[in-house]
Amino acid sequence: MNKKYDFLISGAGLVGALTALQLSKHGYSCCLIEKNNLSKSSTLKNYAPLSLNYRSFLILKKFGLWDQVEKFAYPIKKLNLKSFSSLNRLSLKSTDIGLNNLGYVVDRRSLLSIFLDALTQSSKLDIIENNSIKDIEVVSSKDDCIISKIESEKTIESNYLIVSDGIDSRIKNMLNIDSEIIDYSQSSYIYNVKADFEENTAIQIFNKHGIFAAIPYEENYLSIVLSLDKKYEEKYFNGSKPDEDSISAIYKKYIKNISNFEFVSKYSLITSRANNIIKDNILLLGNSSQLLHPVGAQGFNLALRNLETLLKCIQEDSDFSNVSDLINSDRKSAFSNVDYATNIFASDMLLSKIITFTTYNLVKSSPALKTKFLEKILGLEGYPYLSIGIK
Numbered sequence: 001m002n003k004k005y006d007f008l009i010s011g012a013g014l015v016g017a018l019t020a021l022q023l024s025k026h027g028y029s030c031c032l033i034e035k036n037n038l039s040k041s042s043t044l045k046n047y048a049p050l051s052l053n054y055r056s057f058l059i060l061k062k063f064g065l066w067d068q069v070e071k072f073a074y075p076i077k078k079l080n081l082k083s084f085s086s087l088n089r090l091s092l093k094s095t096d097i098g099l100n101n102l103g104y105v106v107d108r109r110s111l112l113s114i115f116l117d118a119l120t121q122s123s124k125l126d127i128i129e130n131n132s133i134k135d136i137e138v139v140s141s142k143d144d145c146i147i148s149k150i151e152s153e154k155t156i157e158s159n160y161l162i163v164s165d166g167i168d169s170r171i172k173n174m175l176n177i178d179s180e181i182i183d184y185s186q187s188s189y190i191y192n193v194k195a196d197f198e199e200n201t202a203i204q205i206f207n208k209h210g211i212f213a214a215i216p217y218e219e220n221y222l223s224i225v226l227s228l229d230k231k232y233e234e235k236y237f238n239g240s241k242p243d244e245d246s247i248s249a250i251y252k253k254y255i256k257n258i259s260n261f262e263f264v265s266k267y268s269l270i271t272s273r274a275n276n277i278i279k280d281n282i283l284l285l286g287n288s289s290q291l292l293h294p295v296g297a298q299g300f301n302l303a304l305r306n307l308e309t310l311l312k313c314i315q316e317d318s319d320f321s322n323v324s325d326l327i328n329s330d331r332k333s334a335f336s337n338v339d340y341a342t343n344i345f346a347s348d349m350l351l352s353k354i355i356t357f358t359t360y361n362l363v364k365s366s367p368a369l370k371t372k373f374l375e376k377i378l379g380l381e382g383y384p385y386l387s388i389g390i391k
């Protein structure tokens with residue numbers, strides 16, 4: 001007779017690993033299944049930046065993981081935004097919202113290692129590597145039972161299935177869940193560079209060629225993220241090599257002496273948003289649910305909030321449809337933030353430029369609006385951060 005788990009989690013990336021860890025910490029029996037070897041789940045060779053906003057810091061603290069993450073986290077205290085012209089600039093500081101930091105930058109490989117190390121110490125958890133689910137049967141007469149058939153011809157029974165197997169989720173396809181696909185006609189390149197810059201300050205520049213971010217992660221080192229419109233891509237490359245002069249020119253007001261370009265990764269910016277995230281007792285989390293444009297670094301931050309909601313609902317014994325409503329409302333708000341940034345701040349249409357100019361100036365002139373704007377981008381809207389945060 002097979003053991004029946006409370007949760008089966010498919011995919012041990014950042015989201016699946018953390019979900020399995022937290023559910024097992026809450027006393028649920030879990031099985032985590034990963035198609036690769038766990039020790040090889042990251043293919044990245046160089047420091048790979050992941051921006052955690054202030055809400056994510058609070059969540060990781062609540063999960064009891066912050067002490068370990070903090071050891072390699074670089075604090076961000078200021079964010080400089082520039083849209084098209086030098087007249088259109090906005091500077092946001094952590095002190096504007098009464099906090100020490102706006103968020104942190106971490107190496108995603110180190111973050112995953114922390115989650116995976118903690119997982120292997122949990123007794124409430126079984127891990128199956130080099131395997132994946134190939135078929136699912138939902139047995140309603142057997143009281144919330146999902147039977148998952150895996151590659152080795154075994155079956156796993158669980159009450160719930162969490163699908164965190166990434167953007168090409170096989171299970172999402174099996175469930176016939178459609179997604180809205182957005183092709184930005186952009187490619188995102190990440191390079192780590194050495195440079196001189198203002199400490200603890202992140203930068204986001206919008207112009208008609210694309211969206212350019214700079215995220216510091218160590219004294220004199222930062223990651224630059226170039227989300228380039230495909231038609232302008234060649235302006236920033238000499239063959240396959242980054243054109244250091246044209247890239248330096250973009251950042252020149254904020255960053256000097258950029259050198260030592262080290263390639264991290266390249267993505268084609270085709271993103272997806274699942275139209276439905278829950279079917280029976282099956283929930284999509286992380287990239288299987290949405291892959292977002294990197295502007296504003298929303299992806300993992302949103303997945304963390306979605307996981308926080310899931311844990312809260314199951315602790316309160318809430319209905320699964322309630323989980324879906326709460327998560328969907330947060331997803332919609334994150335999608336609208338991404339759409340605002342890509343359609344308004346990054347657009348060279350006259351109307352968008354006027355709205356951007358007005359937004360920046362309103363935010364600059366009103367401390368209350370500045371706080372609201374920051375709460376939006378830090379995931380703090382409606383969250384009692386001042387009572388639980390560390391000032």
Ligand SMILES: Cc1cc2nc3c(=O)[nH]c(=O)nc-3n(C[C@H](O)[C@H](O)[C@H](O)COP(=O)(O)OP(=O)(O)OC[C@H]3O[C@@H](n4cnc5c(N)ncnc54)[C@H](O)[C@@H]3O)c2cc1C
Binds near residue numbers: 011036285297
């Ligand atoms: C350029 C870029 C920059 C980003 N920057 C940020 C940022 O600064 N801040 C932020 O919050 N977010 C950021 N994101 C988003 C963030 O990377 C994702 O939200 C996060 O990695 C999602 O992880 P995941 O675990 O859902 O998916 P994945 O990391 O894709 O993990 C999926 C896991 O499932 C496994 N798997 C796949 N198929 C199967 C199967 N059939 N069976 C079992 N296992 C399977 C895979 O091997 C993998 O281990 C960025 C994204 C991009 C593209």
